[in-house]
Amino acid sequence: MARFPALIGLTVILLTQGAGAADLRERSPLGRFRATCEDLATFCFADACGGDQIAAAQGCRARCPSASIIDVVPSVCRPPDVQPAMGLRRRG
Numbered sequence: 001m002a003r004f005p006a007l008i009g010l011t012v013i014l015l016t017q018g019a020g021a022a023d024l025r026e027r028s029p030l031g032r033f034r035a036t037c038e039d040l041a042t043f044c045f046a047d048a049c050g051g052d053q054i055a056a057a058q059g060c061r062a063r064c065p066s067a068s069i070i071d072v073v074p075s076v077c078r079p080p081d082v083q084p085a086m087g088l089r090r091r092g
Helices: 003-021 053-063
Strands: 033-039 044-050 068-074
Touching (some): 044 053, 053 068
Antiparallel strands (some): 033 044, 033 068
16 A cells, blocks of 8 residues: 555656656747837838837837837737947957
8 A cells, every 4th residue: 555655656756757858949938029100290110029018119119219109919020139249359
């Protein structure tokens, strides 16, 4: 009788370790949003993606500064490209 609970415990431990090891791909971060904005006075229409709603709206406003935000919806979109900062170096 003492072997039965030990056998169940060992089975549970082995199953939980195998479940974590089964996922071989790294998951992409969730929570992307797409914002749409437009400015009819200057005919500026833009879409922007961001990690949260505020970042998406600010990215849209960066493309059309005087535009109004039409909508911000959850969407699978490419994250904005971050350009590495280049510093000037002296030669010599």
